[in-house]
Amino acid sequence: MSLKARLLPLRRRLATLMAASGIALVASVTASPVHAIETDTLIPAAPQLAASSWILMDANSGRILVEHNSDQRLPPASLTKMMTAYLVETEIDDGKLSPDEEVRISVNAWKTGGSRMFIREGTSVSVDDLLHGVIIQSGNDASVALAERIGGSEGSFADLMNQHAKRLGMKNTHYMNATGLPHAEHYSTAHDLAILARSIIEDYPDHYQIYSQKYFTWNGIKQPNRNKLLWRDKDVDGLKTGHTEEAGYCLVASAKKDDTRLISVVMGTSSEEARAQESQKLLTYGFRYFESKKLYDKGAVLNQARVWGGDKDQVRLGMAKDVYLTVPSGQSDKLTARLDVSETIKAPVQAGEQYGTLQIKLDDKVLAEEPLVALESVEQGGLFKRLWDALMLFFHGLFN
Known part of the structure; x- marks a missing residue:
């Protein structure tokens, strides 16, 4: 032959x-550059969103289906905690951290403002509970506690975050803290956050299920996951919300239908409802007009x-x-x-x-x-x- x-x-x-x-x-874990599909097939124009920046990515192939200002550097707010959780998952996977390990809560973690898990200074909380507090309750206090356990200080942990961002190919991201609290040099992009979401899903599937949980209770306080799509769309199983006055309302969402998994990132919307609605538009469009195929x-x-x-x-x-x-x-x-x-x-x-x-x-x-x-x-x-x-x-x- x-x-x-x-x-x-x-x-x-x-x-x-x-x-x-x-x-x-x-599943595939490639991080190669990808571009929009151009074929003779008739596909309508992508929906326009009331947001500063957005992207829709096929999680399996990494192909970008829709994007707008996706490489614009913007404040990520609590979407930062996706990287915080990713580092915790990496430490657990490497055997450097146990989910059952008790972490001593510092005054610094306890006093951190913003959204909270409501841990108390001087107590000890397991890594697993803190991870749930970061992902579901978006706890700034839990984020700082884990950052101090892994990096020794939040500043050193932020340096690790930047190293991992570079390794994953997040070219327009820079972290200054583990929480997403405002800082002039703390930024990311819709594209980079889609890359991070894809890595979370592919690298640590056992931990990814935490992102789909609707509630978590700690210290007698039951808090809901702020991702409204978990209640509205049975195909949605993650990932993370974010909000500050500077960032607006943001959402990284992922949904799986048959063999196709999509990741949407919407940044800079005007309300909780708007970020959910605009994300739903992207996901609906993607599943209606595209599918992911395993070839080899x-x-x-x-x-x-x-x-x-x-x-x-x-x-x-x-x-x-x-x-x-x-x-x-x-x-x-x-x-x-x-x-x-x-x-x-x-x-x-x-x-x-x-x-x-x-x-x-x-x-x-x-x-x-x-x-x-x-x-x-x-x-x-x-x-x-x-x-x-x-x-x-x-x-x-x-x-x-």
């Missing part, structure tokens, strides 16, 4: 691959290519990551894929090196290009094998 470009119908190819491998569908699993073998001069004659080529694609609703049957494989692959071959490209099209428009990589290493063969393959490669070049 020729190693040159081939065109394969995706549905037939995927059915063959999945039947052979039995690999289950899992990480490690799926798409080709077995000839290797020259190796201790094996072939190498398996496939995907380095799971491949998702966002397409207009009902258009997945029209997807085609072109597999371009390097004609000459010489040993040694290192697992993970690129030896081709997978190009995915809809209506003759390229929607995605993914690297085709070696799924295994191939060492050099013995001297005789290398000499023989060099001779065969010479004649292969003469007659091809």
Whole structure:
């Protein structure tokens, strides 16, 4: 079979691959730059919102479906606590912090103004309860208590927040505190907050369920989650609200319908009701006109290519990551894929090196290009094998 470009119908190819491998569908965690979909499919203009900035993202593929001023730096208010919670989840996942650990509450945490969990100075509260207080009750006091436990001080914790923001690709975000209380150098963007929400969902799914809880009670005080969409839309299961006079009313929301998960970010609306309504507009639009499709699993073998001069004659080529694609609703049957494989692959071959490209099209428009990589290493063969393959490669070049 020729190693040159081939065109394969995706549905037939995927059915063959999945039947052979039995690999289950899992989520993608790519953070590659993405852009709006351009196809011949008729899709109405996105809704215009009464907000300063907004974005709608497919959580699986990372593709941006709708955006307006999404890279404008704005005060994030309590949306800041998404990063505070993310750092706590990271510490727990790394084994540096236990959910059952008791945290001593400082005077500084106790005196922090704004929304509160109502913890008391001098008492001890578990990490798990504090995390619930941050996410559900939006407790500034709980945020500072956890920041001091992890960073030693809130300032040092903010430095960690900025390091994680940089690692996640949040290019227009800078934190000065763990709460979102106003500061001239404390800002983020709708785009960056969508990236953070996606990381929370993908990296720590066990903790993500906290964002869907409607109430949390501490110290005899029952407080509701301020995300009104949790009551209005059964598909919504997170994430976080925010409000200060400077920031206006903000909301990062996520909803899942069938295999499609969307993330909306709305910043700078005029009221609690407005942020819920404007977020609902984005989610409704996204689910009506787009869907997320899993195309290939990480490690799926798409080709077995000839290797020259190796201790094996072939190498398996496939995907380095799971491949998702966002397409207009009902258009997945029209997807085609072109597999371009390097004609000459010489040993040694290192697992993970690129030896081709997978190009995915809809209506003759390229929607995605993914690297085709070696799924295994191939060492050099013995001297005789290398000499023989060099001779065969010479004649292969003469007659091809």
